[in-house]
Amino acid sequence: NAGVTQTPKFRVLKTGQSMTLLCAQDMNHEYMYWYRQDPGMGLRLIHYSVGEGTTAKGEVPDGYNVSRLKKQNFLLGLESAAPSQTSVYFCASTNRGGTPDTQYFGPGTRLTVL
Amino acid sequence: KQEVTQIPAALSVPEGENLVLNCSFTDSAIYNLQWFRQDPGKGLTSLLLIQSSQREQTSGRLNASLDKSSGRSTLYIAASQPGDSATYLCAVPGYSSASKIIFGSGTRLSIRP
Numbered sequence: 001n002a003g004v005t006q007t008p009k010f011r012v013l014k015t016g017q018s019m020t021l022l023c024a025q026d027m028n029h030e031y032m033y034w035y036r037q038d039p040g041m042g043l044r045l046i047h048y049s050v051g052e053g054t055t056a057k058g059e060v061p062d063g064y065n066v067s068r069l070k071k072q073n074f075l076l077g078l079e080s081a082a083p084s085q086t087s088v089y090f091c092a093s094t095n096r097g098g099t100p101d102t103q104y105f106g107p108g109t110r111l112t113v114l
Numbered sequence: 115k116q117e118v119t120q121i122p123a124a125l126s127v128p129e130g131e132n133l134v135l136n137c138s139f140t141d142s143a144i145y146n147l148q149w150f151r152q153d154p155g156k157g158l159t160s161l162l163l164i165q166s167s168q169r170e171q172t173s174g175r176l177n178a179s180l181d182k183s184s185g186r187s188t189l190y191i192a193a194s195q196p197g198d199s200a201t202y203l204c205a206v207p208g209y210s211s212a213s214k215i216i217f218g219s220g221t222r223l224s225i226r227p
Contacts, residue, residue, distance in 0.1 A: 035217075040123070040219055041219055042118075042203065042217040042218055042219035042220060043158075043205075043217040044217075045214055045215070045216075048214065058214060059214075090157055090158070092158075102148060102160040102163050103148075103160065103215065104160075105150075105157035105158040105159070106157050107156060107157045108155075108156070108157050
């Protein structure tokens, strides 16, 4: 049981390049989330999904797209990376979302956009 | 709009002391409140979850309390150890959607040997 895994762990992009971050969970969780963490700002929700085939916007969705084609995977895409998207990205999953189940987090992806 | 605040941003105490971390939130209509621990370069690990109907939760040397009416939660750590050094974050579900969770910016705790 690997929990929540994220690929890749590190990435450096040039402005304008695109990339996809992959999140996978093996706990059969319904809800999955993408957060970004910046110094002094805590975690901010980018997008989330309440089930296979569904996605919804969080606090800071601009510049990102997501897809949930399979229940166990949640992909985060950057179509045209900008330096403001330099951050650490965390994926999380939970069984029912919000309450009462807790969220399980992946180890993070550190992204630098030059 | 729910906002979560954690003060102080950083705290350093000598080993063996008892300490309290604070979390405040603006909308008292919450379903629950969670405390997480984050080690440098790592993801978040859930420590305690308090349901809205509960006043406190305990796990080992950790005790979390919840006062919805005042919009506050505290995390009490007894007999602190160097291994407790980490960033501690609190989080509450957004009231308008239980699917969203709002995090505080965390308190970075350092325990001096």
